[in-house]
Structure formats: C-alpha cells, structure tokens
Amino acid sequence: MSGRLAERIAVVTGASSGIGAAVCRALAREGARVALAARREEALRSVEEGLEGTKSVAVPTDVTDREQVERLVRRAEDELGPVDALVNCAGVMYYTLMRNLRTEEWERTVEVNCKGVLNCVGAVLGGMVERGRGHIVTISSDAGRKVFPGLAVYSASKFFVEGLSQGLRLETAGTGIKVTTVQPGNVDTGLLGMSSDREALERYGKPSGARVLDPEDVAASVVHALTQPEHVAVNEILVEPRDEPV
Ligand SMILES: NC(=O)C1=CN([C@@H]2O[C@H](COP(=O)(O)OP(=O)(O)OC[C@H]3O[C@@H](n4cnc5c(N)ncnc54)[C@H](OP(=O)(O)O)[C@@H]3O)[C@@H](O)[C@H]2O)C=CC1
Numbered sequence: 001m002s003g004r005l006a007e008r009i010a011v012v013t014g015a016s017s018g019i020g021a022a023v024c025r026a027l028a029r030e031g032a033r034v035a036l037a038a039r040r041e042e043a044l045r046s047v048e049e050g051l052e053g054t055k056s057v058a059v060p061t062d063v064t065d066r067e068q069v070e071r072l073v074r075r076a077e078d079e080l081g082p083v084d085a086l087v088n089c090a091g092v093m094y095y096t097l098m099r100n101l102r103t104e105e106w107e108r109t110v111e112v113n114c115k116g117v118l119n120c121v122g123a124v125l126g127g128m129v130e131r132g133r134g135h136i137v138t139i140s141s142d143a144g145r146k147v148f149p150g151l152a153v154y155s156a157s158k159f160f161v162e163g164l165s166q167g168l169r170l171e172t173a174g175t176g177i178k179v180t181t182v183q184p185g186n187v188d189t190g191l192l193g194m195s196s197d198r199e200a201l202e203r204y205g206k207p208s209g210a211r212v213l214d215p216e217d218v219a220a221s222v223v224h225a226l227t228q229p230e231h232v233a234v235n236e237i238l239v240e241p242r243d244e245p246v
C-alpha cells in the first residue's frame with residue numbers, strides 16, 4: 001500500500017464513530033495500518049469494513065480500563081507491528097450547569113477524557129521511547145483553550161489534555177517523539193446527544209446555525225500533523241468553523 005503513511009502503524013481510540021472513524025479512514029487512505037478501538041463492537045467492525053486496502057484490526061476496548069488498553073496495544077503490535085502513532089479520539093461531552101450537580105456526568109468526563117487518555121499514553125510510551133520514534137495525537141477541543149459556559153467540567157478535561165501534552169512534549173524532546181493536540185470547534189457528530197441536563201442544553205447547547213466542521217476536516221488536521229518531515233513538530237492545531245471563532 002502506498003501513501004504518505006505507508007507501513008506506519010496507528011492505534012485510534014473512539015474509532016466507532018465521528019472524528020475517530022474519519023481519522024481511521026484518512027489514515028488508511030494514506031497507507032497506514034490501523035488498530036481501531038472503542039466499546040461498540042458492531043460499529044467498530046463496520047468502520048473497519050469501510051477501510052480501503054490496508055491491514056487493520058478492530059479491538060473492542062474501554063479506554064477507562066487500563067488492562068483493556070494494554071491488551072489493545074499488544075493486539076496491535078502482534079497483528080500489525082510496533083505502534084508509530086496513537087490518536088486519542090475517545091471522549092464524552094455533557095452540557096451541565098455546575099449547580100445542577102450532575103456528578104455522574106462529571107465523573108464520566110474525568111474517567112474517559114482524562115484517565116482514558118492517560119491509560120492510552122501509558123500503554124504506548126515505553127515502546128516509543130525504546131524505539132526512538134512515535135507520535136501521540138490527542139483530539140482536545142477549542143474548549144482546551146477557552147472555557148465554555150455549561151461545559152466547565154468538559155473544558156477542564158480538555159485543559160487537562162493540553163497540560164498533559166505540553167508536559168509530555170517537554171519531557172520527550174530529543175527522544176524522537178512528537179506530541180500534538182488538535183483543538184476542533186464544533187463538529188457534526190453525535191457528541192451533543194449525551195447531555196441529560198436540559199437546562200444547560202437549552203441555555204448553552206443550541207446550534208448557532210453556522211456551518212460546522214465535518215469529522216473529515218479534523219481527520220485532515222491529524223494527517224497533516226502525522227505527515228510532516230521528521231524534524232518538524234506540529235504541536236497544536238486549532239481548527240474551527242469559519243463562522244464560529246471563539
Ligand atoms: N464533535 C465536536 O464538536 C467536537 C469533538 N471533540 C472531541 O472529539 C472526540 C471525538 O468525539 P466525536 O467524534 O465528536 O463524538 P462521537 O460521540 O461520535 O465519538 C466519541 C467516541 O468515543 C468513544 N468512547 C466513548 N467512551 C469510550 C470509552 N469509555 N472507551 C472507549 N471509547 C469510548 C465512542 O465509542 P463507543 O461508544 O463505541 O465506546 C466514540 O467512538 C472527543 O474527544 C471530543 O471531545 C472536540 C471538539 C469538538
């Protein structure tokens with residue numbers, strides 16, 4: 001398979017829908033071998049079936065479970081080869097007003113968006129350092145740069161991802177590893193459907209009417225970061241709908 005990422009091996013979480021699925025398709029088109037991870041097995045397999053002519057493996061995984069994530073990376077390495085790139089797309093977003101105390105949704109956000117990313121980074125980092133190469137890309141958000149009302153916990157989780165990535169980048173400089181965050185504004189996916197706090201949704205979750213991003217627009221940013229020359233690190237990409245700047 002030819003392409004700018006030929007023979008590169010990528011693990012993509014959140015691969016069963018939205019941005020993660022688009023990232024898998026874009027990486028496969030560039031020739032990468034892809035390990036797809038998320039919890040919904042059927043959706044994962046249907047994304048895998050749509051990948052064009054590359055080797056892939058679909059591994060049902062809950063990123064909040066460290067053992068499952070370690071198993072994912074072992075499967076990827078056994079079936080595809082040493083992992084060159086991790087793309088963290090798995091995430092949840094709940095519109096909640098702090099005073100409405102949606103504590104389960106707060107906890108879920110921390111579990112998936114913060115601990116899930118830590119579990120995935122922890123599972124690939126040792127191998128990348130040993131091999132002297134690797135790229136960790138995390139789908140953060142424009143909410144990782146600026147807090148949105150109704151999204152205090154979500155924004156905080158994305159600030160966590162930004163802080164983690166900065167620290168990782170500083171500590172791994174000189175080891176051959178690159179660390180990128182992609183910070184999308186609104187993207188046309190099912191992410192909004194998760195909120196149960198009607199008041200928060202009503203106040204802050206209504207679409208502006210502007211044309212938002214497609215998942216493929218975000219996937220293109222991931223491919224851009226992954227296809228730079230060896231000495232070039234694209235550390236952050238802010239990509240927003242033209243008519244919704246924050
Ligand atoms: N849509 C938007 O406007 C924006 C989205 N983002 C970020 O993009 C990322 C992807 O979201 P998006 O594509 O929009 O939404 P989707 O809801 O389409 O995708 C979320 C993905 O995360 C997976 N996921 C959720 N929980 C877990 C878990 N515990 N373990 C493994 N996988 C999990 C889901 O798979 P499954 O349910 O099968 O486990 C799904 O594949 C998120 O991190 C989000 O914060 C950032 C900015 C804007």
Ligand SMILES: CC(=O)[C@H](N)C(=O)O
Nearest residue numbers: 141143148184185186
């Ligand atoms: C703050 C936002 O709504 C952002 N578009 C996101 O979904 O992360």
